[in-house]
Amino acid sequence: MEFKLKGKVVFFATHNIHKFNEARSILSPYGIAVGMIKVKALEIQSDSLSEIATASVTDTFNRCHLPVIVEDAGLFIDALKGFPGPYAAYVYKTIGNKGLLKLMENVNDRKATFQSAIAFYNGQSAPMCFEGEVTGEIAFEERLGSGNSGFGFDPVFQPVGSFKVFAEMTIEEKNRFSHRASAFRKFAEWYKR
Amino acid sequence: MEFKLKGKVVFFATHNIHKFNEARSILSPYGIAVGMIKVKALEIQSDSLSEIATASVTDTFNRCHLPVIVEDAGLFIDALKGFPGPYAAYVYKTIGNKGLLKLMENVNDRKATFQSAIAFYNGQSAPMCFEGEVTGEIAFEERLGSGNSGFGFDPVFQPVGSFKVFAEMTIEEKNRFSHRASAFRKFAEWYKR
Secondary structure, eight states, X not given: OOOOOSSEEEEEEOSOHHHHHHHHHHHGGGTEEEEEEOOOOOOBOOSOHHHHHHHHHHHHXXXXXXXXXXXXXXXXXXXXXXXXXXXXXHHHXXXXXXXXXXXXXXXXXXXXXXXXXXXXXXXXXXXXXXXXXEEXXXXXXXXOOSSOOOSTTGGGEEETTOSSOGGGSOHHHHHXXXXXXXXXXXXXXXXXX | OOOOOSSEXXXXXXXXXHHHHHHHHHHGGGTEEEEEEXXXXXXXXXXXXXXXXXXXXXXXXXXXXXXXXXXXXXXXXXGGTTTEETTHHHHHHHTHHHHHXXXXXXXXXXXXXXXXXXXXXXXXXXXXXXXXXEEEEEOSSOOOOSSOOOSTTGGGEEETTOSSOXXXXXXXXXXXXXXXXXXXXHHHHHHTO
Protein backbone atom coordinates (compact mmCIF):
# COMPACT_ATOMS: atom_id res chain seq x y z
CA MET A 1 0.00 0.00 0.00
CA GLU A 2 1.36 3.38 -0.94
CA PHE A 3 0.29 6.74 0.44
CA LYS A 4 0.41 9.96 -1.49
CA LEU A 5 0.57 12.91 0.86
CA LYS A 6 0.61 16.59 0.11
CA GLY A 7 3.39 18.31 2.00
CA LYS A 8 5.72 16.69 4.46
CA VAL A 9 4.92 14.07 7.03
CA VAL A 10 6.75 12.80 10.08
CA PHE A 11 5.94 10.38 12.90
CA PHE A 12 6.56 11.26 16.53
CA ALA A 13 7.36 8.19 18.60
CA THR A 14 6.00 8.97 22.05
CA HIS A 15 3.56 7.60 24.60
CA ASN A 16 2.82 11.11 25.86
CA ILE A 17 -0.23 12.73 24.25
CA HIS A 18 0.70 16.13 25.74
CA LYS A 19 4.06 16.10 24.00
CA PHE A 20 2.36 15.06 20.79
CA ASN A 21 -0.15 17.90 20.97
CA GLU A 22 2.64 20.41 21.55
CA ALA A 23 4.53 19.06 18.54
CA ARG A 24 1.45 19.20 16.31
CA SER A 25 0.76 22.78 17.29
CA ILE A 26 4.31 23.76 16.25
CA LEU A 27 4.56 21.71 13.06
CA SER A 28 1.15 22.42 11.48
CA PRO A 29 1.92 26.03 10.50
CA TYR A 30 4.98 24.73 8.66
CA GLY A 31 2.77 22.42 6.59
CA ILE A 32 4.22 19.38 8.30
CA ALA A 33 1.72 16.66 9.19
CA VAL A 34 2.66 14.67 12.27
CA GLY A 35 1.42 11.27 13.37
CA MET A 36 1.84 9.71 16.79
CA ILE A 37 3.26 6.21 16.99
CA LYS A 38 3.88 4.13 20.07
CA VAL A 39 7.03 2.08 19.65
CA LYS A 40 8.97 0.73 22.58
CA ALA A 41 12.52 1.66 21.67
CA LEU A 42 15.86 1.43 23.33
CA GLU A 43 16.64 4.27 25.72
CA ILE A 44 20.22 4.56 26.92
CA GLN A 45 21.48 6.10 30.18
CA SER A 46 23.57 9.17 29.56
CA ASP A 47 23.92 12.70 30.90
CA SER A 48 23.55 13.91 27.30
CA LEU A 49 20.01 14.22 25.97
CA SER A 50 21.17 14.37 22.35
CA GLU A 51 23.09 11.12 22.84
CA ILE A 52 19.97 9.48 24.31
CA ALA A 53 17.71 10.74 21.51
CA THR A 54 20.11 9.86 18.71
CA ALA A 55 20.66 6.31 19.98
CA SER A 56 16.94 5.89 20.36
CA VAL A 57 15.87 7.17 16.94
CA THR A 58 18.01 4.67 15.03
CA ASP A 59 16.47 1.82 16.99
CA THR A 60 12.98 3.29 16.55
CA PHE A 61 13.42 3.62 12.79
CA ASN A 62 14.53 -0.02 12.58
CA ARG A 63 11.26 -1.03 14.23
CA CYS A 64 8.87 1.09 12.14
CA HIS A 65 10.65 2.08 8.88
CA LEU A 66 8.93 5.46 8.88
CA PRO A 67 10.42 8.97 8.96
CA VAL A 68 10.46 9.28 12.71
CA ILE A 69 11.24 11.68 15.55
CA VAL A 70 12.06 10.86 19.15
CA GLU A 71 12.41 13.45 21.85
CA ASP A 72 14.24 13.33 25.13
CA ALA A 73 13.82 16.04 27.72
CA GLY A 74 15.38 16.81 31.06
CA LEU A 75 15.07 19.26 33.91
CA PHE A 76 18.31 20.51 35.43
CA ILE A 77 18.08 22.36 38.74
CA ASP A 78 21.19 24.36 39.58
CA ALA A 79 20.98 24.08 43.37
CA LEU A 80 20.52 20.29 43.05
CA LYS A 81 23.58 19.90 40.81
CA GLY A 82 21.50 19.06 37.77
CA PHE A 83 18.95 16.79 39.43
CA PRO A 84 16.62 15.31 38.12
CA GLY A 85 18.40 15.73 34.78
CA PRO A 86 17.69 13.17 32.05
CA TYR A 87 15.84 10.94 34.52
CA ALA A 88 13.01 13.44 35.01
CA ALA A 89 10.39 10.90 33.91
CA TYR A 90 11.29 8.35 36.58
CA VAL A 91 11.68 11.06 39.21
CA TYR A 92 8.26 12.44 38.29
CA LYS A 93 6.70 8.97 38.52
CA THR A 94 8.17 8.40 41.98
CA ILE A 95 8.66 11.53 44.12
CA GLY A 96 6.79 13.88 41.75
CA ASN A 97 6.37 17.62 42.14
CA LYS A 98 5.91 17.28 45.89
CA GLY A 99 9.29 15.56 46.26
CA LEU A 100 10.97 18.19 44.11
CA LEU A 101 9.49 21.00 46.20
CA LYS A 102 10.60 19.26 49.40
CA LEU A 103 14.16 19.11 48.08
CA MET A 104 13.91 22.83 47.30
CA GLU A 105 12.65 23.84 50.77
CA ASN A 106 14.80 26.63 52.21
CA VAL A 107 16.76 26.82 48.95
CA ASN A 108 17.09 30.39 47.68
CA ASP A 109 18.67 29.65 44.30
CA ARG A 110 15.64 28.48 42.28
CA LYS A 111 17.29 28.53 38.85
CA ALA A 112 16.50 25.60 36.56
CA THR A 113 16.72 24.72 32.89
CA PHE A 114 14.44 22.54 30.82
CA GLN A 115 16.24 20.98 27.86
CA SER A 116 14.92 19.05 24.89
CA ALA A 117 16.69 17.07 22.20
CA ILE A 118 14.85 15.89 19.10
CA ALA A 119 16.36 13.28 16.84
CA PHE A 120 15.05 12.59 13.34
CA TYR A 121 15.85 9.62 11.12
CA ASN A 122 14.40 8.31 7.90
CA GLY A 123 16.95 5.60 7.16
CA GLN A 124 19.00 7.85 4.90
CA SER A 125 22.42 9.23 5.86
CA ALA A 126 22.76 9.94 9.59
CA PRO A 127 20.21 10.93 12.24
CA MET A 128 19.79 14.68 12.73
CA CYS A 129 19.52 16.21 16.19
CA PHE A 130 17.94 19.53 17.23
CA GLU A 131 18.12 21.02 20.69
CA GLY A 132 16.15 23.59 22.63
CA GLU A 133 16.24 24.94 26.14
CA VAL A 134 14.48 27.37 28.43
CA THR A 135 15.71 28.89 31.65
CA GLY A 136 13.42 29.61 34.56
CA GLU A 137 12.75 29.07 38.21
CA ILE A 138 11.27 26.39 40.40
CA ALA A 139 8.11 27.82 41.95
CA PHE A 140 7.47 27.65 45.69
CA GLU A 141 4.35 25.53 45.29
CA GLU A 142 2.51 23.58 42.61
CA ARG A 143 0.28 25.77 40.48
CA LEU A 144 -2.44 24.58 38.12
CA GLY A 145 -4.31 27.23 36.20
CA SER A 146 -6.96 27.28 33.54
CA GLY A 147 -4.23 26.57 31.00
CA ASN A 148 -3.27 23.17 29.60
CA SER A 149 -2.96 22.07 33.26
CA GLY A 150 0.36 20.61 32.26
CA PHE A 151 2.15 17.34 32.68
CA GLY A 152 5.32 16.32 34.45
CA PHE A 153 7.02 19.21 36.20
CA ASP A 154 4.95 21.88 34.39
CA PRO A 155 3.17 22.93 37.63
CA VAL A 156 6.46 24.02 39.25
CA PHE A 157 8.44 25.53 36.35
CA GLN A 158 8.15 29.25 35.59
CA PRO A 159 10.13 30.37 32.55
CA VAL A 160 12.01 33.66 32.54
CA GLY A 161 9.76 36.36 31.06
CA SER A 162 6.47 35.00 32.41
CA PHE A 163 4.55 35.18 35.65
CA LYS A 164 2.92 31.84 34.89
CA VAL A 165 4.24 28.33 35.34
CA PHE A 166 3.93 26.05 32.30
CA ALA A 167 0.82 24.37 33.74
CA GLU A 168 -0.99 27.71 33.84
CA MET A 169 -0.47 28.30 30.11
CA THR A 170 -2.35 27.21 27.02
CA ILE A 171 -0.37 25.04 24.60
CA GLU A 172 0.21 28.11 22.41
CA GLU A 173 1.54 30.16 25.34
CA LYS A 174 3.76 27.32 26.51
CA ASN A 175 5.12 26.93 22.99
CA ARG A 176 6.32 30.55 23.03
CA PHE A 177 8.71 29.61 25.83
CA SER A 178 9.29 25.91 25.93
CA HIS A 179 12.46 23.92 25.31
CA ARG A 180 10.47 21.37 23.27
CA ALA A 181 8.88 24.00 21.04
CA SER A 182 12.26 25.56 20.41
CA ALA A 183 13.75 22.21 19.35
CA PHE A 184 10.70 21.40 17.18
CA ARG A 185 10.92 24.79 15.49
CA LYS A 186 14.55 24.12 14.54
CA PHE A 187 13.53 20.76 13.18
CA ALA A 188 10.65 22.29 11.19
CA GLU A 189 12.85 24.97 9.62
CA TRP A 190 15.16 22.24 8.40
CA TYR A 191 12.51 19.69 7.44
CA LYS A 192 10.17 21.98 5.49
CA ARG A 193 12.78 22.55 2.76
CA MET B 1 49.28 -14.05 23.20
CA GLU B 2 47.70 -16.80 25.28
CA PHE B 3 47.32 -16.92 29.04
CA LYS B 4 47.33 -20.11 31.03
CA LEU B 5 45.60 -19.59 34.34
CA LYS B 6 45.01 -22.00 37.16
CA GLY B 7 41.38 -21.90 38.21
CA LYS B 8 38.75 -19.64 36.78
CA VAL B 9 39.07 -16.00 35.84
CA VAL B 10 36.54 -13.30 35.13
CA PHE B 11 36.72 -9.57 34.46
CA PHE B 12 34.46 -7.12 36.26
CA ALA B 13 33.70 -4.08 34.11
CA THR B 14 33.29 -1.23 36.57
CA HIS B 15 34.72 2.18 37.37
CA ASN B 16 33.97 1.72 41.05
CA ILE B 17 36.89 0.34 43.08
CA HIS B 18 34.61 -0.29 46.08
CA LYS B 19 32.38 -2.59 44.05
CA PHE B 20 35.45 -4.34 42.69
CA ASN B 21 36.87 -4.95 46.19
CA GLU B 22 33.54 -6.37 47.36
CA ALA B 23 33.45 -8.71 44.35
CA ARG B 24 37.03 -9.87 44.92
CA SER B 25 36.33 -10.62 48.57
CA ILE B 26 33.38 -12.85 47.54
CA LEU B 27 34.98 -14.58 44.55
CA SER B 28 38.45 -15.40 45.98
CA PRO B 29 37.25 -18.15 48.34
CA TYR B 30 35.66 -19.85 45.32
CA GLY B 31 39.02 -19.91 43.55
CA ILE B 32 37.82 -17.35 41.02
CA ALA B 33 40.34 -14.67 40.11
CA VAL B 34 38.77 -11.35 39.17
CA GLY B 35 40.27 -8.47 37.22
CA MET B 36 38.90 -4.95 37.01
CA ILE B 37 38.46 -3.43 33.55
CA LYS B 38 37.18 -0.01 32.68
CA VAL B 39 35.10 -0.16 29.52
CA LYS B 40 32.56 2.47 28.64
CA ALA B 41 29.57 0.38 27.63
CA LEU B 42 26.03 1.04 26.67
CA GLU B 43 23.65 1.44 29.58
CA ILE B 44 19.95 1.41 28.79
CA GLN B 45 17.12 3.09 30.73
CA SER B 46 14.76 0.56 32.24
CA ASP B 47 13.00 -0.11 35.54
CA SER B 48 14.50 -3.63 35.42
CA LEU B 49 18.08 -4.00 36.66
CA SER B 50 18.50 -7.39 34.99
CA GLU B 51 17.43 -5.89 31.65
CA ILE B 52 19.99 -3.08 32.10
CA ALA B 53 22.80 -5.47 33.07
CA THR B 54 22.06 -7.99 30.33
CA ALA B 55 21.96 -5.35 27.59
CA SER B 56 25.18 -3.87 28.90
CA VAL B 57 27.18 -7.11 29.17
CA THR B 58 26.73 -8.01 25.51
CA ASP B 59 27.99 -4.61 24.47
CA THR B 60 30.86 -4.82 26.97
CA PHE B 61 31.92 -8.24 25.69
CA ASN B 62 31.96 -6.92 22.13
CA ARG B 63 34.40 -4.23 23.23
CA CYS B 64 36.81 -6.43 25.21
CA HIS B 65 36.33 -10.07 24.13
CA LEU B 66 36.98 -11.29 27.67
CA PRO B 67 34.76 -13.30 30.02
CA VAL B 68 33.10 -10.31 31.62
CA ILE B 69 30.66 -9.28 34.33
CA VAL B 70 28.69 -6.09 34.62
CA GLU B 71 26.61 -5.17 37.62
CA ASP B 72 23.70 -2.83 37.97
CA ALA B 73 22.33 -1.86 41.35
CA GLY B 74 19.39 0.16 42.56
CA LEU B 75 17.87 1.43 45.77
CA PHE B 76 14.10 1.29 46.03
CA ILE B 77 12.49 3.23 48.87
CA ASP B 78 8.90 2.18 49.57
CA ALA B 79 7.60 5.53 50.79
CA LEU B 80 9.10 7.23 47.69
CA LYS B 81 7.43 4.75 45.30
CA GLY B 82 10.72 3.14 44.36
CA PHE B 83 12.86 6.28 44.09
CA PRO B 84 15.79 6.49 43.32
CA GLY B 85 15.51 3.03 41.75
CA PRO B 86 17.89 2.16 38.91
CA TYR B 87 19.07 5.79 38.70
CA ALA B 88 20.71 5.69 42.12
CA ALA B 89 24.11 6.65 40.68
CA TYR B 90 22.85 9.90 39.12
CA VAL B 91 20.76 10.70 42.17
CA TYR B 92 23.78 10.12 44.42
CA LYS B 93 25.92 12.38 42.23
CA THR B 94 23.37 15.19 42.38
CA ILE B 95 21.27 15.34 45.57
CA GLY B 96 23.30 12.69 47.46
CA ASN B 97 22.55 11.31 50.91
CA LYS B 98 21.51 14.74 52.17
CA GLY B 99 18.83 15.02 49.47
CA LEU B 100 17.58 11.53 50.21
CA LEU B 101 17.31 12.30 53.93
CA LYS B 102 15.47 15.55 53.16
CA LEU B 103 12.91 13.61 51.11
CA MET B 104 12.50 11.22 54.07
CA GLU B 105 11.95 13.96 56.67
CA ASN B 106 8.78 13.26 58.66
CA VAL B 107 8.33 9.95 56.84
CA ASN B 108 7.65 7.08 59.23
CA ASP B 109 7.84 4.20 56.76
CA ARG B 110 11.63 3.85 56.29
CA LYS B 111 11.57 0.53 54.40
CA ALA B 112 13.94 0.23 51.44
CA THR B 113 15.46 -2.48 49.28
CA PHE B 114 18.86 -2.59 47.66
CA GLN B 115 18.90 -4.75 44.54
CA SER B 116 21.75 -5.97 42.40
CA ALA B 117 21.80 -7.70 39.03
CA ILE B 118 24.98 -9.26 37.68
CA ALA B 119 25.23 -10.28 34.04
CA PHE B 120 27.99 -12.53 32.75
CA TYR B 121 28.94 -13.15 29.12
CA ASN B 122 31.87 -14.84 27.44
CA GLY B 123 30.61 -14.79 23.86
CA GLN B 124 29.18 -18.29 24.10
CA SER B 125 25.45 -19.03 24.18
CA ALA B 126 23.45 -16.31 25.99
CA PRO B 127 24.33 -13.92 28.83
CA MET B 128 23.56 -15.25 32.33
CA CYS B 129 22.00 -13.03 34.97
CA PHE B 130 22.12 -13.38 38.78
CA GLU B 131 20.16 -11.24 41.20
CA GLY B 132 20.46 -10.37 44.87
CA GLU B 133 18.59 -8.12 47.23
CA VAL B 134 18.57 -6.94 50.81
CA THR B 135 15.80 -5.28 52.75
CA GLY B 136 16.44 -2.63 55.35
CA GLU B 137 15.67 0.87 56.50
CA ILE B 138 16.75 4.38 55.64
CA ALA B 139 18.52 5.77 58.69
CA PHE B 140 17.59 9.16 60.15
CA GLU B 141 21.03 10.61 59.53
CA GLU B 142 24.24 9.77 57.67
CA ARG B 143 26.51 7.47 59.67
CA LEU B 144 30.14 6.75 58.95
CA GLY B 145 31.90 4.33 61.23
CA SER B 146 35.30 2.77 61.39
CA GLY B 147 34.12 0.28 58.76
CA ASN B 148 34.70 0.52 55.04
CA SER B 149 33.20 4.03 55.31
CA GLY B 150 31.11 3.06 52.32
CA PHE B 151 30.19 4.57 49.03
CA GLY B 152 26.95 5.76 47.51
CA PHE B 153 24.00 5.39 49.85
CA ASP B 154 25.88 3.11 52.28
CA PRO B 155 25.85 5.76 55.06
CA VAL B 156 22.04 5.77 55.21
CA PHE B 157 21.11 2.11 54.62
CA GLN B 158 20.74 -0.25 57.58
CA PRO B 159 19.95 -3.85 56.59
CA VAL B 160 17.46 -5.93 58.58
CA GLY B 161 19.36 -7.90 61.22
CA SER B 162 22.04 -5.30 61.92
CA PHE B 163 22.36 -2.19 64.05
CA LYS B 164 24.93 -0.80 61.65
CA VAL B 165 24.48 0.95 58.33
CA PHE B 166 26.57 -0.40 55.45
CA ALA B 167 29.13 2.38 55.82
CA GLU B 168 29.84 1.31 59.40
CA MET B 169 30.76 -2.23 58.35
CA THR B 170 33.95 -3.83 57.07
CA ILE B 171 33.75 -5.30 53.58
CA GLU B 172 33.35 -8.78 55.12
CA GLU B 173 30.47 -7.64 57.34
CA LYS B 174 28.76 -5.84 54.47
CA ASN B 175 29.12 -8.94 52.32
CA ARG B 176 27.14 -10.96 54.86
CA PHE B 177 24.13 -8.76 54.11
CA SER B 178 24.52 -7.02 50.82
CA HIS B 179 22.51 -7.38 47.62
CA ARG B 180 25.73 -7.35 45.57
CA ALA B 181 27.37 -10.09 47.63
CA SER B 182 24.26 -12.22 47.29
CA ALA B 183 24.25 -11.85 43.50
CA PHE B 184 28.00 -12.50 43.28
CA ARG B 185 27.65 -15.65 45.42
CA LYS B 186 25.02 -17.02 43.03
CA PHE B 187 27.32 -16.26 40.13
CA ALA B 188 30.27 -17.94 41.89
CA GLU B 189 28.31 -21.13 42.65
CA TRP B 190 27.46 -21.39 38.98
CA TYR B 191 30.83 -20.29 37.58
CA LYS B 192 33.12 -22.43 39.75
CA ARG B 193 31.78 -25.67 38.18
